[in-house]
Amino acid sequence: MISVVILVVSTQLLPAQGFHAVVDHDDIGVGTRSLEVDLSLDLSRVVREVDERFLSVAIDASLVAEEKLMYLLGSPKLRTLAKALAPSYLRFGGTMQDFMVFSSEKFFTQSHEDSCEKMELPPLLEERLKKQWTRQQVLLQKEDLQMKYRRVKFTEYSVDLLTSFANCTEMDLIFGLNALLRTSDNIWNSSNARSLIKYCESKQYRISWELGNEPNSYEKKAGIRVSGSQLGEDFVHLREILRESKLYHNRGLYGPDISQPRDHRKDLLQGFLSTGSQAINACTWHHYYVNGREATLADFISPEVLDSLGVKISEVLESVQLMSPGMRSWLGESSSAYGGGAEGLSDAFVAGFMWLDKLGLAAKMGLDVVIRQVLIGSGTYHLVDDNLDPLPDYWLSLLYKRLVGPEVLMVNTLPVAGLQNQRKKVRVYLHCADRNRGYSKGAITLMAMNLGARPSRLTLPAQLSLGTVEGFVLQSDQPDEAGLYSRSVMLNEKLLQMLDDHTLPELKGNILPPADHLLLPGFSLAFFVFTEAQAAACQ
Ligand SMILES: *[C@@H]1O[C@H](CO)[C@@H](O)[C@H](O)[C@H]1NC(C)=O
Ligand SMILES: *[C@@H]1O[C@H](CO)[C@@H](O)[C@H](O)[C@H]1NC(C)=O
Numbered sequence: 001m002i003s004v005v006i007l008v009v010s011t012q013l014l015p016a017q018g019f020h021a022v023v024d025h026d027d028i029g030v031g032t033r034s035l036e037v038d039l040s041l042d043l044s045r046v047v048r049e050v051d052e053r054f055l056s057v058a059i060d061a062s063l064v065a066e067e068k069l070m071y072l073l074g075s076p077k078l079r080t081l082a083k084a085l086a087p088s089y090l091r092f093g094g095t096m097q098d099f100m101v102f103s104s105e106k107f108f109t110q111s112h113e114d115s116c117e118k119m120e121l122p123p124l125l126e127e128r129l130k131k132q133w134t135r136q137q138v139l140l141q142k143e144d145l146q147m148k149y150r151r152v153k154f155t156e157y158s159v160d161l162l163t164s165f166a167n168c169t170e171m172d173l174i175f176g177l178n179a180l181l182r183t184s185d186n187i188w189n190s191s192n193a194r195s196l197i198k199y200c201e202s203k204q205y206r207i208s209w210e211l212g213n214e215p216n217s218y219e220k221k222a223g224i225r226v227s228g229s230q231l232g233e234d235f236v237h238l239r240e241i242l243r244e245s246k247l248y249h250n251r252g253l254y255g256p257d258i259s260q261p262r263d264h265r266k267d268l269l270q271g272f273l274s275t276g277s278q279a280i281n282a283c284t285w286h287h288y289y290v291n292g293r294e295a296t297l298a299d300f301i302s303p304e305v306l307d308s309l310g311v312k313i314s315e316v317l318e319s320v321q322l323m324s325p326g327m328r329s330w331l332g333e334s335s336s337a338y339g340g341g342a343e344g345l346s347d348a349f350v351a352g353f354m355w356l357d358k359l360g361l362a363a364k365m366g367l368d369v370v371i372r373q374v375l376i377g378s379g380t381y382h383l384v385d386d387n388l389d390p391l392p393d394y395w396l397s398l399l400y401k402r403l404v405g406p407e408v409l410m411v412n413t414l415p416v417a418g419l420q421n422q423r424k425k426v427r428v429y430l431h432c433a434d435r436n437r438g439y440s441k442g443a444i445t446l447m448a449m450n451l452g453a454r455p456s457r458l459t460l461p462a463q464l465s466l467g468t469v470e471g472f473v474l475q476s477d478q479p480d481e482a483g484l485y486s487r488s489v490m491l492n493e494k495l496l497q498m499l500d501d502h503t504l505p506e507l508k509g510n511i512l513p514p515a516d517h518l519l520l521p522g523f524s525l526a527f528f529v530f531t532e533a534q535a536a537a538c539q
Contacts, residue, residue: 034455034519037426038414041461043444043535046407046432051368053172055359055400056089057082058333059162060377061096061176061213062140069136070158072129072376073165074121077388077501082169082375084504085401089208090166091332091371093176093257095144095221096152097213100178102196105155116168119161126388134386137378141340144378147221156199163205172208174254175200179212179234180222188234190241201247208252210332211238214286216258216265228271231256232279235272239279252281257332260287261315269316273323282368283320284332287312289354292337292346292380297484300336300350301451301523303424306357313365330369331362340379347380349392349476350484352525353449356396360429360447363408372397385487392474392489395496396525399472399507403445403527407432409537411446425452426520432538433529442534445527446518453480453522465516467532470509474525484523 063069072078082090121129143149166173177196181189188211200207211234212226219225226234235255242248256272258265273283287309290299299305320327336346336354345351355372362370372393375383383394390398411430413423429447433439450456476483477490489496492510499505509529512518518528 034457035422035426035452036457036459037423038459039411039428039461040414041409041411041430043409043463043533043537045410046537047364047410048366048408050363050406050408052406053087053089054363054369054406055085055397056091056369056371057085057375057383058091058093058371058373058377060094060374061092061100062094062378063376064100064154064158065096065140065152066132066136067154067158069129069133070161071121071125072133072388073161074119075126075388076120077498078376078384079116079120079165079169080498080502080504081384081390081394082165082171084398086170088171089174089369089371090169090171090375091174091176091210092162093174093210093213094333094373094377095149095213097176098178098180098218098222099149100152100154101181102192102199103153103155104195104199114164116164119164119168130387137386140378144340149221159196159200159205160203163200163203163207167206173206174208174210174252176210176213176257177238179215179226179231180218180224182224182226186224186226186230188237190237193238194241197241197245197248201245204247207248208254209238209242209248210254210257210284211235212255213257214259215256216268228256228268229275232272232274232276235276235279253279254282254284254330254332255280257284257286260285260312261319266315266319269319270323273320273327277324277327282328282330283324284330285316286333287331287358288335288338290337290342292339292342295337295342295345297345297350300345301353301484303427303451306354306361306427309358309361310365313362313367317366328368329366330371331358331367332371333373334358334370335373335381337381341381343380344485345380347382347385347391347393347487348484349486349489351381351393352396352474352489353451355393356400356447356449356525357427359400360427363431364429390496390498391487395489395491396474398504399474399491399527401434402437402507403434403472403529404447405432405434405445405538407538409444409535426450426456426458428458432535433531439529439531441539443529443531444533444535444538445529447527448518448520449525450520450522455522456520458518458520460516460518462516464530464533466514467530468514469512469518470529470531471512471518472507472509472527472529473521475521476523
């Protein structure tokens with residue numbers, strides 16, 4: 001461990017004028033002196049390693065409610081954006097998955113030879129579908145609010161479009177099957193899943209599987225109660241079906257996709273694992289920090305709210321290790337705020353603090369994969385807007401993919417008595433740099449975020465102050481607190497935008513000369529790549 005220096009915080013107080021509700025008194029002094037934070041880190045040891053698809057994304061199954069909207073997956077723009085996030089899992093699931101019934105209609109058959117280009121959506125049709133999708137989302141949100149779900153039929157169309165999207169973006173598709181199709185004995189009725197699997201097999205579609213979404217709320221959503229142990233047996237049943245398939249006998253099966261532990265959900269998880277753990281490849285659960293209808297701006301930059309994820313991870317890992325030692329654990333669906341996101345916040349620049357902190361904390365604490373709700377879906381926590389243009393969290397995800405490798409290293413901000421509150425506004429995570437993206441052996445990537453308005457100065461250990469650093473600093477395109485609500489983001493003071501539907505901008509770091517510190521502007525998210533760190537852990 002290398003740990004240095006002292007933490008100095010400006011005590012110089014300025015009049016509090018001009019500050020809004022979320023900026024507490026700790027931030028008084030903005031513009032005078034920066035918040036000093038010292039980093040202590042360990043470059044000798046990899047703490048743990050995550051899946052190379054650690055940052056993954058979901059398409060909400062509600063897209064299928066109006067089946068023609070699945071054609072949106074042919075959008076060249078959406079495909080360009082998705083492909084840049086590969087390698088990644090692509091989960092197709094969510095509340096609607098338990099109301100979806102596959103219905104075979106032979107009139108549509110796509111030849112397997114169709115190329116990715118041929119499947120692209122013509123611009124005029126794309127414009128029309130986007131308008132319909134905007135209207136459809138209002139309807140979906142209303143249904144969600146009233147918890148009134150209608151059964152939805154989907155055909156080969158949807159399956160073909162979805163698998164074409166996954167294939168052409170090089171993402172690994174996970175398809176969520178309906179677990180609410182049940183017999184009178186309350187056992188999963190697999191007959192519909194069998195016909196879907198049979199169809200997918202006939203097309204040689206590469207798919208992994210899930211069964212059921214948030215079974216803890218089946219009673220609320222559908223008036224059906226399913227115990228954890230029964231659900232585990234249903235998974236064993238599905239595993240047997242897959243085992244009989246040449247194509248799927250060793251593909252992944254993930255579950256039970258329960259909501260974060262609270263009340264009886266813990267029992268549900270343990271019951272599930274007691275009967276179903278041999279059937280699954282990873283244990284999945286869902287996490288949202290806050291209720292989208294109540295969330296405030298302050299929640300999104302609150303260290304306490306961000307820390308709450310750590311408590312949940314510990315609880316789940318404890319249950320999983322107790323019941324199935326060695327079992328991997330995933331955030332199978334995750335975002336900022338449940339109920340479709342927090343309006344005006346979950347799709348804004350400020351959402352990045354929850355997103356990057358979740359990625360950092362989940363990797364550090366032992367989760368293997370985090371699936372972001374959603375790449376595209378109704379609500380406001382999507383990565384692309386209604387025009388399919390990338391939102392700030394998309395750009396953040398893209399930078400993460402380019403710069404952050406799977407090996408987690410230890411880093412801490414140095415605690416100083418009495419200044420805990422200050423220090424907590426700067427949060428840091430450390431990984432080896434992504435070698436698949438051309439970084440050399442020993443390079444490391446520091447993720448740093450500043451939740452406060454006051455700029456911060458991160459003091460580096462001597463060993464890191466000798467090499468060059470590539471700095472990628474994300475800030476809102478607008479200053480101060482108002483900027484937190486922006487749907488645009490700047491990288492190193494340059495607005496991020498696609499060049500055209502097939503082309504992303506070059507994401508270039510600023511080369512920073514060797515120094516004993518890094519500057520982190522107020523309300524910023526940053527990646528610093530130490531290309532010459534020669535970390536023993538990253539050789
Ligand atoms: C799958 O993707 C490859 C390129 O990544 C493409 O050549 C092929 O045609 C695609 N197949 C289908 C069915 O889309
Ligand atoms: C399962 O569902 C199918 C319809 O999809 C039905 O024909 C069959 O009778 C059901 N089986 C049981 C045991 O409920």
